[in-house]
Amino acid sequence: MATAQVVSEKNYLNESKGLWSWLTTLDHKRIGLLYMVAVLTFFLLGGLFAMLLRVELFAPGKTIMDASQYNQVMTLHGTIMVFMVIIPGIPAFLGNFILPLHIGAKDVAFPRINLLSWYCLITGASIAFFSLFKNGVDTGWTFYTPYSIQTSNGTTFVVLGAFVMGFSSILTGLNFIVTIHTLRAPGMSFWRLPLFVWALYSTAVIQVLATPILAITLLLIAAERLLGIGIFDPKLGGDPVLFEHFFWFYSHPAVYIMILPAMGVVSELITAFSHKTIFGYKAIAMSSIGIAAVSFFVWGHHLFVAGQSEVAGIVFSFITMLVGVPTAIKTFNWIATLYKGSIQFQSPMLFALGFLFLFTIGGVTGIILATIGVDVHFHDTYFVVAHFHYVMVGGTLMAIMGGIYYWFPKIFGRMYNEFWARVTFVLIFVGFNVTFYPQFVLGSMGMPRRYYDYLPEYTSLNRISSVGAWTIGTGFLIALFVIIHGLLKGKKAEMNPWGAKTLEWTTSSPPPHENFINEPIVTAGPYEYR
Amino acid sequence: MSLATVIASINTLFISVVSHAAGGSFMPPQGTKVAEKVDSLYRFLAGASVISCILVFASMCIFAYQYRRRPGVKSAYISHNTLAEFLWSFIPFCIFMVAFAWGWYVYHDLRTMPKNAFEVHVHGQKWNWTFEYKSGRKSAGELYVPVNTPVRMIMDSADVIHSFYIPAFRTKQDVVPGRYSNIWFDIEKPGNYQVFCAEYCGQGHSAMLAKIHALPKDKFDEWLQNDPYKGLTPVQVGEAVFKARCTACHNATAEKKVGPGLQGVFGHQVDLEGGDKVTADENYIRESILYPAAKIVKGFPNAMTPFLGQLGEQELSGVIEYIKSLQ
Numbered sequence: 096m097a098t099a100q101v102v103s104e105k106n107y108l109n110e111s112k113g114l115w116s117w118l119t120t121l122d123h124k125r126i127g128l129l130y131m132v133a134v135l136t137f138f139l140l141g142g143l144f145a146m147l148l149r150v151e152l153f154a155p156g157k158t159i160m161d162a163s164q165y166n167q168v169m170t171l172h173g174t175i176m177v178f179m180v181i182i183p184g185i186p187a188f189l190g191n192f193i194l195p196l197h198i199g200a201k202d203v204a205f206p207r208i209n210l211l212s213w214y215c216l217i218t219g220a221s222i223a224f225f226s227l228f229k230n231g232v233d234t235g236w237t238f239y240t241p242y243s244i245q246t247s248n249g250t251t252f253v254v255l256g257a258f259v260m261g262f263s264s265i266l267t268g269l270n271f272i273v274t275i276h277t278l279r280a281p282g283m284s285f286w287r288l289p290l291f292v293w294a295l296y297s298t299a300v301i302q303v304l305a306t307p308i309l310a311i312t313l314l315l316i317a318a319e320r321l322l323g324i325g326i327f328d329p330k331l332g333g334d335p336v337l338f339e340h341f342f343w344f345y346s347h348p349a350v351y352i353m354i355l356p357a358m359g360v361v362s363e364l365i366t367a368f369s370h371k372t373i374f375g376y377k378a379i380a381m382s383s384i385g386i387a388a389v390s391f392f393v394w395g396h397h398l399f400v401a402g403q404s405e406v407a408g409i410v411f412s413f414i415t416m417l418v419g420v421p422t423a424i425k426t427f428n429w430i431a432t433l434y435k436g437s438i439q440f441q442s443p444m445l446f447a448l449g450f451l452f453l454f455t456i457g458g459v460t461g462i463i464l465a466t467i468g469v470d471v472h473f474h475d476t477y478f479v480v481a482h483f484h485y486v487m488v489g490g491t492l493m494a495i496m497g498g499i500y501y502w503f504p505k506i507f508g509r510m511y512n513e514f515w516a517r518v519t520f521v522l523i524f525v526g527f528n529v530t531f532y533p534q535f536v537l538g539s540m541g542m543p544r545r546y547y548d549y550l551p552e553y554t555s556l557n558r559i560s561s562v563g564a565w566t567i568g569t570g571f572l573i574a575l576f577v578i579i580h581g582l583l584k585g586k587k588a589e590m591n592p593w594g595a596k597t598l599e600w601t602t603s604s605p606p607p608h609e610n611f612i613n614e615p616i617v618t619a620g621p622y623e624y625r
Numbered sequence: 626m627s628l629a630t631v632i633a634s635i636n637t638l639f640i641s642v643v644s645h646a647a648g649g650s651f652m653p654p655q656g657t658k659v660a661e662k663v664d665s666l667y668r669f670l671a672g673a674s675v676i677s678c679i680l681v682f683a684s685m686c687i688f689a690y691q692y693r694r695r696p697g698v699k700s701a702y703i704s705h706n707t708l709a710e711f712l713w714s715f716i717p718f719c720i721f722m723v724a725f726a727w728g729w730y731v732y733h734d735l736r737t738m739p740k741n742a743f744e745v746h747v748h749g750q751k752w753n754w755t756f757e758y759k760s761g762r763k764s765a766g767e768l769y770v771p772v773n774t775p776v777r778m779i780m781d782s783a784d785v786i787h788s789f790y791i792p793a794f795r796t797k798q799d800v801v802p803g804r805y806s807n808i809w810f811d812i813e814k815p816g817n818y819q820v821f822c823a824e825y826c827g828q829g830h831s832a833m834l835a836k837i838h839a840l841p842k843d844k845f846d847e848w849l850q851n852d853p854y855k856g857l858t859p860v861q862v863g864e865a866v867f868k869a870r871c872t873a874c875h876n877a878t879a880e881k882k883v884g885p886g887l888q889g890v891f892g893h894q895v896d897l898e899g900g901d902k903v904t905a906d907e908n909y910i911r912e913s914i915l916y917p918a919a920k921i922v923k924g925f926p927n928a929m930t931p932f933l934g935q936l937g938e939q940e941l942s943g944v945i946e947y948i949k950s951l952q
């Protein structure tokens with residue numbers, strides 16, 4: 096799609112040296128790596144807590160911790176995974192690294208703001224961690240009032256931490272929107288953007304529009320705790336359900352901050368490894384925008400049993416069904432891309448196919464939950480836990496893993512070990528289903544979520560689930576070794592090891608400081624496999 | 626094992642999983658008519674889900690195998706196909722609309738409160754459920770209702786949000802402080818049904834359980850007229866109240882739970898937060914039950930909801946006598 100670039104010896108990794116040069120870097124690629132280090136560290140922590148939860152749930156009653164410790168670990172797991180891993184995971188790490196390369200730009204539009212947003216994440220996370228550990232916050236990641244107003248003092252700081260992390264998200268989104276509008280290489284029209292860019296664009300719109308609502312809501316909680324103004328606490332004349340509305344007005348769109356970029360990654364992986372142009376480019380691009388738009392009007396499905404009016408419940412059920420349509424379009428278009436392709440099965444592709452498998456199950460169970468008459472039974476049970484893990488872990492984490500392996504040669508200029516990468520796929524994929532499929536059954540049987548203890552009839556399914564979780568844990572540990580091994584000992588990577596067609600593969604691996612020695616000139620779409 | 630037996634056993638497993646998923650037989654036994662309606666809708670949804678998943682997975686696997694990379698074979702260049710794309714957005718849309726309309730119909734039944742229902746007040750608090758009947762009778766943790774009678778629960782919470790969930794009736798409703806919420810059911814057969822708290826409410830959330838006992842009408846009327854404490858000594862009254870209201874947080878032994886274990890407390894010195902000490906006499910225990918925040922025992926959170934107005938004098942002095950007896 097563009098002329099091949101001159102290869103140079105200097106690249107962004109060896110341009111300058113020392114920790115200080117990293118901490119003050121303005122290069123989007125280095126900032127992407129700073130995010131990678133942060134997100135992987137948080138992920139290991141959040142994963143460790145998940146393992147502990149599954150040990151506790153291996154048997155009813157007390158296994159290794161008491162109820163209040165369990166609730167704290169559950170809060171740690173949820174808060175870390177949502178605010179520090181899945182939200183920044185793909186946009187801020189992979190997006191930061193790939194987006195300018197994808198559109199043929201030297202960097203993002205505001206490199207200083209880009210660095211600032213990383214510091215926002217680190218500052219917010221530090222505040223949250225400090226309080227989570229010191230004060231034993233036990234509200235769950237949803238901070239529902241009035242519980243969060245009455246419980247331990249730490250909540251104020253955790254909420255403040257999430258507030259600061261929110262700015263990281265807003266600034267990244269803003270940066271991406273401006274970058275996509277203003278810094279595209281000559282010839283890179285909107286209809287020639289790779290689908291990952293379309294996904295990041297839709298995500299950025301949600302980040303900029305929705306995150307301020309969360310920020311305001313969290314500030315109101317802090318104000319209520321510190322000043323005693325009565326907004327959410329009925330003892331002061333407030334309404335706790337109002338908090339649920341505010342919270343989900345952000346947190347439902349946030350679900351798409353988590354999944355839309357993953358869909359973008361999967362579009363890249365499927366075309367690259369099928370060596371075939373994407374089926375229905377415009378439909379996939381537009382469905383990202385469609386999902387982003389509709390996502391603002393479905394928050395009420397989290398309040399089907401909370402006491403909102405029945406009419407509201409029915410309207411929200413209807414709108415939620417509409418989100419299913421663009422999602423179905425994407426799925427079918429990916430499958431159609433495989434048709435008459437020339438498919439290879441390196442580990443990134445395995446993760447993309449795994450994504451399709453798990454995301455489809457997450458999607459159809461989402462429709463079941465959107466059906467209001469059935470949701471009344473499933474609401475707040477393990478069915479919901481299973482559903483959103485299929486979407487968030489089966490979807491987003493599979494895409495992150497696939498994306499890391501896919502862009503590994505570009506990011507580090509080295510190859511990872513393909514055999515062990517496939518082993519991680521098998522362990523994570525199998526372990527995932529063993530963990531979460533039984534939770535659908537537990538939910539149907541009526542086991543509520545966030546339960547420290549459970550009735551004896553739920554024991555055997557919980558055991559299976561725990562064993563599955565430890566399998567996933569093993570898979571991710573091996574993946575960590577694959578990454579570190581590739582980083583230190585991997586074979587030198589070529590410029591374009593997968594034979595893919597997007598712009599980042601036309602520059603050297605790893606790319607030079609400003610990405611391209613000669614500004615690329617784009618003459619065709621991103622997936623011209625003819 | 627030969628390949629054929631492996632395939633055959635995988636096939637049997639698969640069919641049983643599909644029929645289970647599609648048949649909804651993991652759901653608890655149905656206690657009401659509405660539960661049957663919910664289950665038929667769920668069978669439709671599960672069936673449609675299983676079929677669409679099989680379609681997606683099968684085409685994915687077949688294409689992946691059929692079009693694996695082979696030397697000299699190039700991929701086809703297919704940019705889109707308007708008819709196919711229209712069909713695979715329109716057909717799911719129609720299925721979603723059926724699900725939506727059917728869901729609405731079932732939800733209408735779940736949420737339309739019957740007129741002339743038998744009414745019971747429900748109070749949720751950390752971490753137990755209490756029930757108050759119009760006859761003046763109260764019960765804790767055990768709800769007694771007549772069968773074949775529509776029952777409406779009028780629910781409130783003394784502290785944080787709880788949720789009243791009866792899996793056998795396929796219904797739940799959040800219990801929100803500061804307002805009343807409603808739930809109704811009409812039980813078909815006498816029996817016992819499990820109640821859970823489904824909204825996270827703190828340490829005792831998973832212990833916030835209750836049982837519904839559905840009795841034939843005559844038995845229920847008899848129960849309603851009974852004095853539950855008739856012929857009991859104060860210690861026995863206290864023990865009954867303690868088991869229903871206190872065990873989510875307190876042990877009758879010395880072992881601590883959310884709050885202190887109560888064995889051997891009476892008559893002894895108690896260390897308070899802030900360094901004060903107090904001797905546990907009748908007045909101290911009474912105050913700790915009615916106004917728990919007044920004196921916090923060292924090393925414990927201020928987590929107890931006040932019981933002021935919730936216990937009758939007979940029950941309160943019963944509990945105090947019971948705690949005295951734990952030596």
Ligand SMILES: [Cu+2]
Pocket residue numbers: 346347350393394396397
């Ligand atoms: Cu939602």
Ligand SMILES: [Cu+2]
Pocket residue numbers: 786787788822823824825826827829830831833
């Ligand atoms: Cu609860």
